[in-house]
Amino acid sequence: MKVPILLPNIFNHPFTYESNINLKVGDYVVVPFGKLKITGVVWDEFEKKNSKNFKIKSVLKKLDVDPLKKTTIKFLNWFSEYNMIPKGMALKLVLLSSNAVENLQKDTYKIFDSNITNNSIKLSEEQKKSLKKMNISNQKFRVHVLQGTTGSGKTMVYFEALKNIINKGFQGLILLPEIGLTSQFEKKFIEFFGFIPAVWHSGISKKKKEIIWSGIANGKIKVVIGARSSLFLPFKKLGLIVVDEEHDQSYKQDEGITYNARNMAISRASFENIPVNLITAVPSIETYENIKKGKYSISKLEKRYQNASLPSYEIINLRETKLEKQSWLSKKIIEKVKLHLDKNDQVLFFLNRRGFSPHVLCNKCFNSCSCPNCSINLVYHKNRNNLLCHYCGFKSSLKRACAKEGECEFIFSGPGVERISEEVKRKFPEKKIEIFSSDTMNKKDSKEKMEKIINNEIQILVGTQLISKGFHFPSLNCIVVVDIDLSSQGYDLRGAEKNLQLFHQLSGRAGRTGKPATVYFQTYENNSKMISEITNQNPDIFLDRELEIRKKNKLPPYQRFISLILTGANESKLEKEAFNFKNFIENKIEGKILGPVNAPLFKLKRNFRIRLLVRGPKSMKMQISLAKIILKYKFSSGIKLSVDVDPINFN
Ligand SMILES: [Zn+2]
Numbered sequence: 001m002k003v004p005i006l007l008p009n010i011f012n013h014p015f016t017y018e019s020n021i022n023l024k025v026g027d028y029v030v031v032p033f034g035k036l037k038i039t040g041v042v043w044d045e046f047e048k049k050n051s052k053n054f055k056i057k058s059v060l061k062k063l064d065v066d067p068l069k070k071t072t073i074k075f076l077n078w079f080s081e082y083n084m085i086p087k088g089m090a091l092k093l094v095l096l097s098s099n100a101v102e103n104l105q106k107d108t109y110k111i112f113d114s115n116i117t118n119n120s121i122k123l124s125e126e127q128k129k130s131l132k133k134m135n136i137s138n139q140k141f142r143v144h145v146l147q148g149t150t151g152s153g154k155t156m157v158y159f160e161a162l163k164n165i166i167n168k169g170f171q172g173l174i175l176l177p178e179i180g181l182t183s184q185f186e187k188k189f190i191e192f193f194g195f196i197p198a199v200w201h202s203g204i205s206k207k208k209k210e211i212i213w214s215g216i217a218n219g220k221i222k223v224v225i226g227a228r229s230s231l232f233l234p235f236k237k238l239g240l241i242v243v244d245e246e247h248d249q250s251y252k253q254d255e256g257i258t259y260n261a262r263n264m265a266i267s268r269a270s271f272e273n274i275p276v277n278l279i280t281a282v283p284s285i286e287t288y289e290n291i292k293k294g295k296y297s298i299s300k301l302e303k304r305y306q307n308a309s310l311p312s313y314e315i316i317n318l319r320e321t322k323l324e325k326q327s328w329l330s331k332k333i334i335e336k337v338k339l340h341l342d343k344n345d346q347v348l349f350f351l352n353r354r355g356f357s358p359h360v361l362c363n364k365c366f367n368s369c370s371c372p373n374c375s376i377n378l379v380y381h382k383n384r385n386n387l388l389c390h391y392c393g394f395k396s397s398l399k400r401a402c403a404k405e406g407e408c409e410f411i412f413s414g415p416g417v418e419r420i421s422e423e424v425k426r427k428f429p430e431k432k433i434e435i436f437s438s439d440t441m442n443k444k445d446s447k448e449k450m451e452k453i454i455n456n457e458i459q460i461l462v463g464t465q466l467i468s469k470g471f472h473f474p475s476l477n478c479i480v481v482v483d484i485d486l487s488s489q490g491y492d493l494r495g496a497e498k499n500l501q502l503f504h505q506l507s508g509r510a511g512r513t514g515k516p517a518t519v520y521f522q523t524y525e526n527n528s529k530m531i532s533e534i535t536n537q538n539p540d541i542f543l544d545r546e547l548e549i550r551k552k553n554k555l556p557p558y559q560r561f562i563s564l565i566l567t568g569a570n571e572s573k574l575e576k577e578a579f580n581f582k583n584f585i586e587n588k589i590e591g592k593i594l595g596p597v598n599a600p601l602f603k604l605k606r607n608f609r610i611r612l613l614v615r616g617p618k619s620m621k622m623q624i625s626l627a628k629i630i631l632k633y634k635f636s637s638g639i640k641l642s643v644d645v646d647p648i649n650f651n
């Protein structure tokens with residue numbers, strides 16, 4: 001018999017093979033491909049036009065693994081078309097690596113034995129009501145949103161819903177932003193279910209991945225908690241997907257194979273015809289629109305744990321109090337912080353800037369230190385005593401021959417967390433202070449540090465955005481936003497939404513155990529209106545207005561954007577190519593082309609970047625027409641195109 005077999009490579013179609021073995025759709029097989037032997041999957045359709053006259057080769061063997069489900073295959077076909085990714089690359093997301101499936105070890109997944117034990121956790125009346133609403137029409141595809149302020153006990157509600165599904169013999173998937181996959185969360189899970197969940201993210205070992213993969217394919221593992229890539233696991237009997245922190249923008253994969261894991265989770269649920277629950281404190285603008293249209297059902301939790309109230313807000317206008325030289329913290333804020341520390345409150349100084357200083361320049365020649373590979377300033381990291389590019393990793397020492405004479409004399413303009421931490425140390429020398437950023441918290445000793453923070457052995461934190469993500473610090477009752485700058489949103493249509501999410505998440509870290517908490521905003525801007533809007537306890541007001549703006553300006557979620565980025569090492573060649581490419585595709589696609597313009601980050605890793613943005617109605621016609629015409633265009637050598645459907649970042 002002849003069979004179509006899809007291989008995990010850059011081709012968008014299956015290849016035709018001959019087989020003596022009886023094969024059906026979804027079977028995993030090993031086939032020869034050129035000089036290699038690779039694992040592929042029997043696909044649901046032959047290649048449409050068999051243009052090339054290859055000699056048809058034979059399937060080498062069928063692997064002893066439960067077949068990939070037809071619904072999953074349909075989902076992958078759709079996934080590939082929607083995101084403009086070759087089908088083979090979509091399959092690659094499922095197969096882990098070229099021979100992983102062939103070498104699976106059986107029966108090692110027993111560590112994930114899933115016998116639910118009883119726990120003593122009792123839901124509140126509000127939680128019970130929410131759960132009841134969530135469980136309506138649980139037998140088929142539907143999207144339910146559970147919205148609740150941070151600390152209101154959303155997790156327990158969806159854990160109950162999941163328990164229900166597992167008891168019926170199904171598997172469940174909980175998606176979390178990568179950074180939310182903490183041991184704190186795992187502990188909570190074990191407390192509730194009484195067994196260890198299979199945890200899946202980019203950091204786990206290859207061996208562990210193979211064990212989990214195999215347990216998922218044969219249905220022995222019941223629950224996976226995973227980052228976005230867990231969405232492509234070959235579940236045998238998936239019954240529920242939960243997307244926790246659904247608003248989190250890190251669900252969007254920006255590089256390589258680009259897709260939005262939250263949206264794809266909803267699609268996968270629809271293909272599998274199972275329910276999906278979206279969990280959030282403040283819904284993303286897309287989700288909010290679907291709630292308004294009645295497409296998604298919703299339940300809300302409004303009470304916080306132990307009736308804790310949300311933190312109050314105070315704006316400290318820096319125009320009214322003069323800062324001392326080389327200081328970024330006003331007298332007023334230091335006094336406030338003192339009062340909190342006296343009450344044994346933990347304090348967080350928030351500044352979303354890693355390192356010591358974001359801008360270093362010479363006092364004599366006035367030249368800035370910028371990255372030779374990217375169009376961006378180098379950041380000075382005092383801890384490592386070097387200048388670092390946060391985009392390409394370029395490093396350099398703090399030494400440079402001066403254009404005037406001798407060596408440059410550097411001055412540091414503006415603070416990063418390291419610099420703020422130094423100032424805090426001067427002000428509170430007797431307190432324990434820790435920096436909380438990706439530079440300090442991804443190390444081996446970070447588990448120890450976390451324990452100390454939780455136990456309030458560290459009284460003051462100086463942190464970046466990393467700290468806004470899902471951590472539970474019981475004593476944290478004071479947050480100081482060192483510099484709230486809402487003006488630099490220019491090119492980013494999602495800037496306002498990003499700020500809303502950031503400050504809601506951030507303030508959700510404070511006052512979690514019932515003590516009164518305050519968030520202080522230091523600012524030069526006269527933007528008290530904006531601050532009160534993004535910190536309003538009822539985010540719907542902000543979201544409603546934001547939707548209106550998006551509608552008026554034909555922006556997502558009312559229209560679809562597809563971003564096309566051309567990169568190349570030769571600036572003028574790239575510019576010409578961008579115009580040629582635009583002329584070639586214009587009028588042949590469903591949608592209007594904006595650009596070409598230089599990307600805000602014009603040079604990245606030695607390549608120049610030019611953007612085109614295609615805007616059109618939300619229909620697959622846009623992707624199909626675009627994919628067709630791109631195939632016909634011959635790019636000059638050295639020029640690369642990357643496509644991003646529904647872009648989130650515009651840099
Ligand atoms: Zn760089």
Ligand SMILES: [Zn+2]
Binds near residue numbers: 365401402407
């Ligand atoms: Zn100089």
